Amino acid sequence: YNVFKKLKELRLERKAKMEELKCLYVLTDYIDCEALADTCEDNLDEIEEILDVPNLKM
Numbered sequence: 001y002n003v004f005k006k007l008k009e010l011r012l013e014r015k016a017k018m019e020e021l022k023c024l025y026v027l028t029d030y031i032d033c034e035a036l037a038d039t040c041e042d043n044l045d046e047i048e049e050i051l052d053v054p055n056l057k058m
Helices: 002-028 033-051
Strands: none
């Protein structure tokens, strides 16, 4: 009995995790990662200028 109960709990947990994963896919499917990386690099450059941090890019 305990084995079947645990299996049922694991199936329900797997179903919940799959739903969470589907939601994450919906959120990230249309993100342009390259553009986001470029924007972050530009922002970092600007922050380094403001804080007068030497540019460490190679």
